[in-house]
Amino acid sequence: MKLRGVIHVHSRISYDGHESIARLAEFFRGLGYDFMCMTEHSDGLTPTQMQRIVDECAEVTKDSFVAVPGVEFSCRQRLHILGIGVTEPVDSHDPVPVAQHIRAHGGAVILAHPCAYGAENPDELAVHLHGIEIWNQPKDGKLGPGWKPLKLWKRWRALNPQLRAVGALDLHRLDSPSSLGIEISVANRNPAAIIAALKNGPVKIRGPWVSLSGEHYPGVFGELKLAAMSKGYNALRSLRDALGRH
Numbered sequence: 001m002k003l004r005g006v007i008h009v010h011s012r013i014s015y016d017g018h019e020s021i022a023r024l025a026e027f028f029r030g031l032g033y034d035f036m037c038m039t040e041h042s043d044g045l046t047p048t049q050m051q052r053i054v055d056e057c058a059e060v061t062k063d064s065f066v067a068v069p070g071v072e073f074s075c076r077q078r079l080h081i082l083g084i085g086v087t088e089p090v091d092s093h094d095p096v097p098v099a100q101h102i103r104a105h106g107g108a109v110i111l112a113h114p115c116a117y118g119a120e121n122p123d124e125l126a127v128h129l130h131g132i133e134i135w136n137q138p139k140d141g142k143l144g145p146g147w148k149p150l151k152l153w154k155r156w157r158a159l160n161p162q163l164r165a166v167g168a169l170d171l172h173r174l175d176s177p178s179s180l181g182i183e184i185s186v187a188n189r190n191p192a193a194i195i196a197a198l199k200n201g202p203v204k205i206r207g208p209w210v211s212l213s214g215e216h217y218p219g220v221f222g223e224l225k226l227a228a229m230s231k232g233y234n235a236l237r238s239l240r241d242a243l244g245r246h
């Protein structure tokens with residue numbers, strides 16, 4: 001069956017999150033989503049809080065809706081790596097050992113907002129990832145994926161042909177919700193099946209106006225369209241910033 005869900009969601013367990021997991025589950029279930037993947041910041045996360053993520057996700061998981069626990073690991077080189085399905089702490093801040101830690105605990109490894117904060121993206125990381133956010137809503141806007149993350153995905157697919165592209169909400173509060181989600185195919189509606197689909201299954205990115213495959217890089221015309229949308233978004237943002245300064 002096909003499931004629609006959102007990934008990269010922060011609750012108030014994260015130092016900068018504002019909502020409870022119960023409230024988020026109610027909200028996304030109300031929008032017709034089947035699942036949400038929590039990714040709480042590793043910064044300052046205590047073992048008690050890690051257990052809370054697991055317990056609260058289990059509490060809100062019902063037949064019709066699944067909450068998957070997870071952590072967004074802060075790494076060196078200004079990289080953030082999502083470990084979906086993993087709440088075990090790791091000693092390292094180096095991206096490759098962190099990715100290996102997530103894999104060793106059965107999680108899906110997704111590189112978050114790869115081109116934000118002046119992050120460096122070492123090529124040796126590519127083979128350790130299951131997915132890469134080509135579209136992070138706060139960083140890339142609601143129109144379409146970011147141009148730089150899209151090109152990075154293209155380049156890294158040569159190093160890791162299994163690398164999937166995803167779109168992520170990176171949500172911290174519910175005042176600016178959007179409908180950027182993903183669609184996956186699963187045999188069962190449970191956390192393990194959702195994690196397995198994020199690792200190995202087909203993924204489709206569904207934005208408010210654009211849908212695109214997470215497996216196949218767009219053709220020439222698709223790429224042109226996405227480039228235009230990304231440039232349009234950046235131009236609008238520059239204009240907004242310029243107006244905001246006066």
Ligand SMILES: [Zn+2]
Nearest residue numbers: 072080112113
């Ligand atoms: Zn982040």
Ligand SMILES: [Zn+2]
Nearest residue numbers: 008010072170
């Ligand atoms: Zn985040």
